[in-house]
Amino acid sequence: MSVIEGQEEEIDVFSTRLDGIEKSGIRKIFGMADEKSIHLGIGEPDFNPPPHIAVALKEAVDAGYNKYSPILGLPELREAIVERMKRYKSDITMDNVMVTMGASSGLALSSMAFYEPGDEILFPDPGFVFYKPHSMIYRAKPVCYALKHEHGYVPQPDEINELVTEKTKAIIVNSPSNPCGSAFPKEVVRGIIEIAEDNNIVIISDEVYDEIIYEGEHHSFLGDYENVVCLNSFSKTFAMTGWRIGYMVSSPDIIEHISRLQYYAIACPSTPLERAVLAGLHGPLDFIQDMVQAFRRRRDVIVDRLNNIDGFDCLKPHGAFYVFPSYDFKINDTDLAIHFLEAGVVSTYGSAFGKRGQGHIRFSYANSVENIEKGMDIVSDAVADLERN
Numbered sequence: 001m002s003v004i005e006g007q008e009e010e011i012d013v014f015s016t017r018l019d020g021i022e023k024s025g026i027r028k029i030f031g032m033a034d035e036k037s038i039h040l041g042i043g044e045p046d047f048n049p050p051p052h053i054a055v056a057l058k059e060a061v062d063a064g065y066n067k068y069s070p071i072l073g074l075p076e077l078r079e080a081i082v083e084r085m086k087r088y089k090s091d092i093t094m095d096n097v098m099v100t101m102g103a104s105s106g107l108a109l110s111s112m113a114f115y116e117p118g119d120e121i122l123f124p125d126p127g128f129v130f131y132k133p134h135s136m137i138y139r140a141k142p143v144c145y146a147l148k149h150e151h152g153y154v155p156q157p158d159e160i161n162e163l164v165t166e167k168t169k170a171i172i173v174n175s176p177s178n179p180c181g182s183a184f185p186k187e188v189v190r191g192i193i194e195i196a197e198d199n200n201i202v203i204i205s206d207e208v209y210d211e212i213i214y215e216g217e218h219h220s221f222l223g224d225y226e227n228v229v230c231l232n233s234f235s236k237t238f239a240m241t242g243w244r245i246g247y248m249v250s251s252p253d254i255i256e257h258i259s260r261l262q263y264y265a266i267a268c269p270s271t272p273l274e275r276a277v278l279a280g281l282h283g284p285l286d287f288i289q290d291m292v293q294a295f296r297r298r299r300d301v302i303v304d305r306l307n308n309i310d311g312f313d314c315l316k317p318h319g320a321f322y323v324f325p326s327y328d329f330k331i332n333d334t335d336l337a338i339h340f341l342e343a344g345v346v347s348t349y350g351s352a353f354g355k356r357g358q359g360h361i362r363f364s365y366a367n368s369v370e371n372i373e374k375g376m377d378i379v380s381d382a383v384a385d386l387e388r389n
């Protein structure tokens, strides 16, 4: 039972939905950092949005785009999103698209729309910190599937299949992955879709890093299977995590149902932001390639540095901007992250992303090569006196 503590009488005001819901472990560590720390913790590009998008935001406000937008988002923006998403699903139309407040609100609304008490929800471990609490809020049972080092942190469809029961309602997938940086090959995407089709399971696909891919191309879960909800966002693509704007792509029926929830949750997306990202989609997109190019250089530096420190084993990520090395020092991952923080580097302990994250540390390489090099010098010195397993 949830209560307000520290009062003379404990008053029971909160819904049981809050039971077991804790503050994210990621934020705990960030709160302990000071300005001098080298930040390899945070999951956001260190760039600014392209200038023409910032100009378009101001122009939108000046031109009077300050009123409510349609619940689903501005038609012209939905149309521009359709054009971009056609590479994944050629027959997509505006009816497949709703603008959201970042992928975060799309994920939250999806859980609200699908999860019921007793449902089983499959989610990746290690995986992004939202998935498990979302199922807990709706009293659905979170069931994790493993992302393993020996499989390059790519899920194995046969292992997922073994976890499916008649209670399985949804499977959450995230490629490229936060925190692992893995990108799923086409066969894996196809294999998971087949399992979902055979068992009438909804796929909730978090594809916020689809543009940040280093080898080959991104394989989306969008396609012929109707029960796929794909969440995407401008947060990472246009380096605007603070703007809070993203989108959902799904079947017209699912979009119509979830748009009802969107109305009662947020009324509508932000009109001036919609105008600004529309200008972004219509304008030159070389910003994205330049950003990915910078991330690729940084990835190569950090992977190389980590693998040259005895005790770390770091796979080369294929997407997103995180490395997730395992280590064999005699220290748990929370204490190791604190040890690094005291030495001057912010990282995130692996178990913040699930039980299987134990024995790992996540470093974000959304920072300059110079800072990554400095950070790795500090990390290298900080582990020198740690005992090995």
Ligand SMILES: Cc1ncc(COP(=O)(O)O)c(C=O)c1O
Pocket: 043, 101, 102, 103, 104, 105, 128, 174, 177, 178, 206, 208, 232, 233, 234, 235, 241, 244, 245, 246
């Ligand atoms: C895998 C993943 N999904 C969703 C989000 C949230 O994205 P948004 O800023 O669009 O809400 C993040 C942010 O870090 C993420 O890493």
